[in-house]
Amino acid sequence: MASEDPHRLYHSGLFSELDLQFARFISRLSGGESPQISLAAALASRSRREGHICLDLSSLAGKPLGDVGVDVSCPEWVPWRRALEGSSAVGRPGDYRPLILDGTYLYLYRYWDYEKRLAEFLKARGSSQGTEVDESLLKNGLNRLFPGNKPKETDWQKIAAFASVVKNFCVISGGPGTGKTFAVAKILALLLEQSKDRHLRIALAAPTGKAAARLKEAIQKAKAQLACPEEIKTAIPEEASTIHRLLRTIPGSPYFQHNEKNPLPADVVVVDEASMVDMALLSKLAAAVPGSARLILLGDKDQLASVEAGAVLGDICDTGQIHDFSGPFRRQLRKIAGEEVAGGPDGDEEPAMQDGIVQLRKSYRFGAGSGIGAASQAVNDGDSGRALELMKSGGRRDIQWQELPRPEGLPRALKKEIITGFSPYLKAR
Helix, strand or coil: CCCCCHHHHHHHCCCCHHHHHHHHHHHHHCCCCCHHHHHHHHHHHHHHHCCCCEEEHHHCCCCECCCCCCCCECCCHHHHHHHHHCCCCEECCCCCCCEEEECCEEEEHHHHHHHHHHHHHHHHHHCCECCCCCHHHHHHHHHHHCCCCCCCCCCHHHHHHHHHHHECEEEEEECCCCCHHHHHHHHHHHHHHHHCCCCCCEEEEECCHHHHHHHHHHHHHHHCCCCCCHHHHHHCCCCCEEHHHHHCECCCCCCECCCCCCCCCCCEEEECCHHHCCHHHHHHHHHHCCCCCEEEEEECCCCCCCCCCCCHHHHHCCCCCCCCCCHHHHHHHHHHCCCCCCCCCCCCCCCCHHHHEEEECCCCCCCCCCHHHHHHHHHHCCCHHHHHHHHHHCCCCCCCCCCCCCHHHHHHHHHHHHHHHHHHHHHCC
């Protein structure tokens, strides 16, 4: 029933106690009991808990909430929308209310604000160029650090480096083995060369301590191999911190000491494993990046999203879509980096956000004949049929399809595999 109060659904497993407490709070703010408002509030809280920053109510309107043993459906969209618009606890974009209804999407206010602020940052940075570039110096550096690919093979690492120097905001996305951190060491060398006698403040960060340690190790290893002067290598920092430590947490508060009013003392901010960064944290980080500084995000847009709400890196990269670089960017890329990339008409359109988003496509971990590489690419492309075909074909040495035994035979099969696989460890002294 559409009028079912979500408070009575607790034992159905649809809502947590937190969802229901929030629904009661919104109901009180609305001035009285309203099953339609309470249900929307509980659903918004549950959606946030499940990792979403908003909820499309129109996709639920008039439909049952699930097979939970309770006869309950959401209201039809038109009366539901009217009830929400008439509530003092629900606002429109720009209002300061606990819930924000933006078209058919219902947000908790905080997440609507995070999304708005981050979108404004991306829009401003995406259409702006970096500081003035010494084109001759950059051309020399690119040729030296990226000495050449096979004929007619696009060097995407080189394109990522070029974009990171000419743009204030850059995303470098790539799967395992595509050389993201190795490319960043080269990017930092190029930026240090461009800074000449000016001291360049560089901050390296990652969402977790483990990821920060891996970034430090990768930078240490990569910079030793760079074809650049020793003083440039020395100037490349190795220390990396968590984003929380970089922004400096305030005990007992969701906010940080570094923010829009107190920006980071940095000219370049590099964040590794950016797919793990949620909407709230990335919005706060973006606010703390000085207007003149560069922000470079590294990650794999096809990895699992952050634990908290928002698959931000995937959304920025518009996962599943391919966007051409602008005409001005392609001409500049051709002139300085000597790289040709496919695109639309070579017109005079304004530089756009997609100019700063580069997907690394060559894996240095998986060769052309790798079954793992081909199967993972099929999965990323959403082609399950191709992935299964590759695994079942038996034509690749590094993957094989193995039928599971019936449930009663599974313990015996696992025991054999475990003993065989771990026997060297069991025999070690």
